[in-house]
Amino acid sequence: MSIFVNSDTRLLVQGITGKEGQFHTRQCVAYGTQVVAGVTPGKGGSDMDGIPVFNGVLEAAEKTRANCSMIFVPPPFAADAIMESIDAGIELIVAITEGIPVLDMMKVKQVLAGSGSRLIGPNCPGIITPGQAKIGIMPAPIHKPGGPVGVVSRSGTLTYEVVFQLTGQGIGQTTCIGIGGDPVNGTNFIDCLAAFESDPETKGIVMVGEIGGNAEEDAAAFIKENVTKPVVGFIAGLTAPPGRRMGHAGAIISGGSGTAAAKIEALKQAGVHVCENLGYIGEMCADVFPT
Amino acid sequence: MKIHEFQAKQIFRKYKVPTPEGSVATDPEKAAQIAANLGDFPVVVKAQIHAGGRGKGGGVQLAHSLDEVKSHAGRIIGMNLVTHQTGPEGRTVKQVLVEAGVNIDKELYLSLIPDRETASIMVIASEAGGMDIETVAAETPEKIIRVHINPLTGIQPFHSRKVCFGLNLAPEVIKEFSFMLKQLYQLFVENDCSLVEINPLVITKENKVLAIDAKMDFDDNAMFRHKDLLAFRDLDEEDPLDVEASKYNLNYINLDGTVGNMVNGAGLAMAVMDTIKLAGAEPANFLDVGGGATAEMVENGFKIILSDDKVKAILINIFGGILRCDILAQGVVEAARNTEIKVPLVVRMEGTNVEEGRRILAESGLELFTAEDMKSAGDIVARIVAE
Numbered sequence: 001m002s003i004f005v006n007s008d009t010r011l012l013v014q015g016i017t018g019k020e021g022q023f024h025t026r027q028c029v030a031y032g033t034q035v036v037a038g039v040t041p042g043k044g045g046s047d048m049d050g051i052p053v054f055n056g057v058l059e060a061a062e063k064t065r066a067n068c069s070m071i072f073v074p075p076p077f078a079a080d081a082i083m084e085s086i087d088a089g090i091e092l093i094v095a096i097t098e099g100i101p102v103l104d105m106m107k108v109k110q111v112l113a114g115s116g117s118r119l120i121g122p123n124c125p126g127i128i129t130p131g132q133a134k135i136g137i138m139p140a141p142i143h144k145p146g147g148p149v150g151v152v153s154r155s156g157t158l159t160y161e162v163v164f165q166l167t168g169q170g171i172g173q174t175t176c177i178g179i180g181g182d183p184v185n186g187t188n189f190i191d192c193l194a195a196f197e198s199d200p201e202t203k204g205i206v207m208v209g210e211i212g213g214n215a216e217e218d219a220a221a222f223i224k225e226n227v228t229k230p231v232v233g234f235i236a237g238l239t240a241p242p243g244r245r246m247g248h249a250g251a252i253i254s255g256g257s258g259t260a261a262a263k264i265e266a267l268k269q270a271g272v273h274v275c276e277n278l279g280y281i282g283e284m285c286a287d288v289f290p291t
Numbered sequence: 292m293k294i295h296e297f298q299a300k301q302i303f304r305k306y307k308v309p310t311p312e313g314s315v316a317t318d319p320e321k322a323a324q325i326a327a328n329l330g331d332f333p334v335v336v337k338a339q340i341h342a343g344g345r346g347k348g349g350g351v352q353l354a355h356s357l358d359e360v361k362s363h364a365g366r367i368i369g370m371n372l373v374t375h376q377t378g379p380e381g382r383t384v385k386q387v388l389v390e391a392g393v394n395i396d397k398e399l400y401l402s403l404i405p406d407r408e409t410a411s412i413m414v415i416a417s418e419a420g421g422m423d424i425e426t427v428a429a430e431t432p433e434k435i436i437r438v439h440i441n442p443l444t445g446i447q448p449f450h451s452r453k454v455c456f457g458l459n460l461a462p463e464v465i466k467e468f469s470f471m472l473k474q475l476y477q478l479f480v481e482n483d484c485s486l487v488e489i490n491p492l493v494i495t496k497e498n499k500v501l502a503i504d505a506k507m508d509f510d511d512n513a514m515f516r517h518k519d520l521l522a523f524r525d526l527d528e529e530d531p532l533d534v535e536a537s538k539y540n541l542n543y544i545n546l547d548g549t550v551g552n553m554v555n556g557a558g559l560a561m562a563v564m565d566t567i568k569l570a571g572a573e574p575a576n577f578l579d580v581g582g583g584a585t586a587e588m589v590e591n592g593f594k595i596i597l598s599d600d601k602v603k604a605i606l607i608n609i610f611g612g613i614l615r616c617d618i619l620a621q622g623v624v625e626a627a628r629n630t631e632i633k634v635p636l637v638v639r640m641e642g643t644n645v646e647e648g649r650r651i652l653a654e655s656g657l658e659l660f661t662a663e664d665m666k667s668a669g670d671i672v673a674r675i676v677a678e
Contacts, residue, residue: 075512075515076515076516098581099512100512101483101510101512101513101516102405102483102485102510102512102513103405103442103480103483103510103513104513105410106405106410106411106412106442107442107443109410110410110411110441110442110443111443139610139611139641139642139643142641142642153558154558155556155557155558155559156556156558156559157554157555157556157558157559157609157610158556158558158559158562159558160559160610160641160642161559161562161610161641161665164610164641165664165665181557181558183405183407184405184407184410208558210557210558210561211561213407213408214408234562236558236559236561236562236565237561237565238565238568239546239561239564239565239567239568239574240561240564240577241544241546243376244544244577245511246542246544246557246560246561246577246579247542247556247557247558247560247561247577247579247581248557248558249510249511249512250407251557251558251561260565276565276569277565277566277569277666278562278563278565278566278665279566279664279665279666279667279668279669280666
């Protein structure tokens with residue numbers, strides 16, 4: 001079992017003919033993901049490594065039964081690309097693009113609210129169910145299939161570090177999700193925690209947060225009430241100065257709120273095992289999670 | 292991106308948001324000339340820096356004569372203004388805004404921000420104008436009104452009514468206030484603002500609505516569609532190394548410590564800073580070379596770290612995803628050849644093409660420490676700077 005994606009997922013790639021789109025599509029194919037279509041407006045009728053390219057998402061979905069989209073479209077056009085996928089009824093949309101204006105994402109989020117689509121990201125590494133499907137830019141070899149741990153994170157490379165340490169301890173993963181570093185995103189911590197809680201194969205959860213916003217505090221409240229599985233948490237940004245945007249658009253301590261200390265405290269109150277030094281998170285997981 | 296009050300007021304005027312008459316001066320003579328043109332006293336002389344709390348620091352003065360205007364302007368221009376937002380080092384004032392004085396009847400607080408939780412634009416208003424809004428929120432939260440506006444519908448009359456009635460506005464000012472709020476909303480969305488704040492927004496004794504302060508920040512991600520706003524950027528208000536880094540599209544923030552560090556990905560970069568601290572040293576910077584980084588960008592990041600005199604050692608921690616380890620290694624080697632590396636270098640790499648990356652580093656002839664994992668990376672670099 002897994003959450004959101006598995007070996008049946010049929011992927012289309014928006015922006016498949018761009019440099020990053022091509023590189024990562026090939027990596028996904030090599031991992032075994034079913035990549036059934038690409039979309040690049042104006043390049044319909046051509047192909048990328050034999051994957052048919054269409055002008056629009058709806059046409060691509062109708063002709064290839066794609067149910068998931070991965071987006072590499074540049075920031076000025078990315079919100080439009082996400083809305084095109086929502087309009088086409090794509091079930092799962094994974095937006096890798098970094099740098100989408102906040103106002104664009106607010107509109108996307110409002111459109112999403114009335115739809116049947118789930119959005120992961122933007123500004124995220126994507127989602128992987130090890131051994132089944134990789135939909136994103138994460139390096140595949142660091143993952144270990146078969147569970148029992150689910151990983152959810154606001155950061156890309158920070159997730160890789162955590163997964164690398166888990167695998168190093170011999171702990172496999174059910175699904176790893178990067179929800180993205182933007183202030184306005186699709187799927188949040190709570191959505192993933194709820195999904196992991198109901199996934200029978202997932203026996204424990206690693207949650208990786210960072211400064212800015214209240215998502216970790218909200219997740220802590222949810223964990224306290226609804227999550228029975230053990231959770232290990234890490235929050236980046238203890239040394240981040242207030243008022244500065246730490247790379248991610250959403251990572252900013254403003255008006256004394258969004259600090260790492262407050263998030264760590266909230267998670268501890270909810271019974272989460274908080275690891276304060278990233279170098280030790282693998283060892284901590286080995287202690288906490290049942291083998 | 293932040294801009295000055297006088298620049299924000301220029302934009303306000305474009306949107307017919309009422310502000311006091313006035314203009315900006317870089318010397319006392321010009322300040323007096325502006326005051327003379329305003330024709331009446333008192334006038335206000337206001338320091339222009341990118342930080343709040345200017346009044347408390349002595350950067351805002353009332354003048355009742357041209358001589359007073361000159362003496363205030365003479366004192367403020369060139370002063371090192373320290374406020375709770377500048378940090379102890381303060382900021383040098385280069386220019387003052389000279390404005391007509393106002394007959395204040397009521398001081399209000401008004402701001403618009405994007406609310407990340409609800410994906411809407413939030414109007415925050417309070418009758419407790421002129422005060423620090425965070426203090427008001429903490430001490431008298433009932434005095435704060437929050438109204439959420441769905442960006443798909445835009446501002447509607449009922450939004451304005453909520454704000455007006457919440458502020459207990461007199462019936463005579465409601466029409467003018469509602470028009471101003473509608474204009475502010477347009478200004479906010481059309482310029483991709485991340486903050487519009489007026490504190491205080493005043494109601495004059497003549498029942499006029501007037502923005503006597505103005506603060507605007509913009510969404511950096513949206514600047515591609517606001518090339519005109521880039522002219523407002525004041526590089527003197529930013530850290531020189533931060534400015535240099537932004538030319539190369541690097542996410543860099545200069546800090547006080549001695550361990551320079553270069554990481555790919557913002558979250559991991561923060562975690563590496565934390566690791567340096569937990570190992571007993573202090574980070575000299577935050578530097579995220581990003582997902583789409585090229586060898587050239589890595590090299591530029593290197594140059595910026597090396598141009599910071601505080602740096603005693605550099606820790607590079609790269610987890611290859613989009614950025615492949617071979618590209619990183621290439622950048623490190625090129626930078627080492629093009630710049631004179633005078634400090635020890637600790638490298639830790641994992642991920643895509645890691646073998647190739649390690650081979651490039653090993654064959655480069657560079658003197659460097661290789662760390663196997665995060666733990667040892669922090670410990671090694673902390674040991675080096677402690678020596």
